[in-house]
Amino acid sequence: MIKEKGILFVLSGPSGVGKGTVRKELFERKNELKYSISMTTRDKRPGEQEGVDYFYRTRDEFEHLIKQNKLLEYAKYVNNYYGTPKEYVEKMIEAGHDVFLEIEVQGALQVKENFPGGVFIFLLPPSLDELRSRIVNRGTESEKVVLNRLNAAREEIELMDAYDYVVVNDDIDRAVTKVQSIIQSEHLKRERVAKQYKKLLEVAER
Numbered sequence: 001m002i003k004e005k006g007i008l009f010v011l012s013g014p015s016g017v018g019k020g021t022v023r024k025e026l027f028e029r030k031n032e033l034k035y036s037i038s039m040t041t042r043d044k045r046p047g048e049q050e051g052v053d054y055f056y057r058t059r060d061e062f063e064h065l066i067k068q069n070k071l072l073e074y075a076k077y078v079n080n081y082y083g084t085p086k087e088y089v090e091k092m093i094e095a096g097h098d099v100f101l102e103i104e105v106q107g108a109l110q111v112k113e114n115f116p117g118g119v120f121i122f123l124l125p126p127s128l129d130e131l132r133s134r135i136v137n138r139g140t141e142s143e144k145v146v147l148n149r150l151n152a153a154r155e156e157i158e159l160m161d162a163y164d165y166v167v168v169n170d171d172i173d174r175a176v177t178k179v180q181s182i183i184q185s186e187h188l189k190r191e192r193v194a195k196q197y198k199k200l201l202e203v204a205e206r
């Protein structure tokens with residue numbers, strides 16, 4: 001009997017599109033997903049906690065982890081490093097758990113190279129004006145950082161064709177329900193493939 005591995009789901013998209021909001025709402029709803037907590041060198045925002053929102057590391061510590069090949073992917077995003085600890089993801093997938101990553105676009109494309117069996121979901125804003133309002137109204141970034149993130153967003157949106165699914169985040173509830181449907185349909189797809197594979201093995205053994 002072959003042990004079923006978990007599925008890696010990657011939610012990505014430009015800053016301010018609502019990835020964190022969609023992920024939090026998804027995890028409020030019943031699910032079996034394991035969330036991979038990222039590492040970053042950026043400063044903690046008010047209310048954020050070590051080991052809940054991120055693992056906060058110095059630049060030297062982060063660069064040491066890169067050298068030791070401890071990250072599944074990493075990216076320098078608007079002057080800070082962000083990365084996914086490799087060991088947690090690999091252990092969970094091997095143990096049959098689905099893992100959920102919420103990361104920016106450069107990192108998601110690296111995961112796609114290293115983990116082609118993953119499922120890649122791009123969250124798209126209804127418009128660039130709406131994206132700007134969301135980042136500005138969130139009030140967590142300086143004017144300069146907002147501009148840098150919006151410039152990055154234009155380039156990131158051009159890469160959405162590399163993803164398996166595109167979900168427009170016009171309404172949070174609707175976007176989360178779409179992500180849930182994607183997760184469900186990927187499971188059904190894999191169950192179907194596993195059944196077909198089992199049948200083929202039975203025929204081959206006759």
Ligand SMILES: Nc1ncnc2c1ncn2[C@@H]1O[C@H](COP(=O)(O)OP(=O)(O)OP(=O)(O)O)[C@@H](O)[C@H]1O
Nearest residue numbers: 014015016017018019020021134138169170171172
């Ligand atoms: N569908 C939506 N409609 C209106 N506002 C939204 C929607 N989704 C998210 N927001 C708001 O947009 C802002 C940015 O959302 P959020 O922080 O989740 O984005 P993000 O993609 O995780 O950003 P970052 O990549 O910078 O961490 C928040 O203030 C959030 O409340």
Ligand SMILES: Nc1nc2c(ncn2[C@@H]2O[C@H](COP(=O)(O)O)[C@@H](O)[C@H]2O)c(=O)[nH]1
Nearest residue numbers: 015038039074075082083084102103104107
């Ligand atoms: N490539 C990665 N990107 C990540 C990771 N964790 C978070 N992120 C993304 O970075 C930006 C900025 O995040 P913020 O918390 O400073 O607003 C955002 O798009 C996150 O999704 C990661 O491990 N790897």
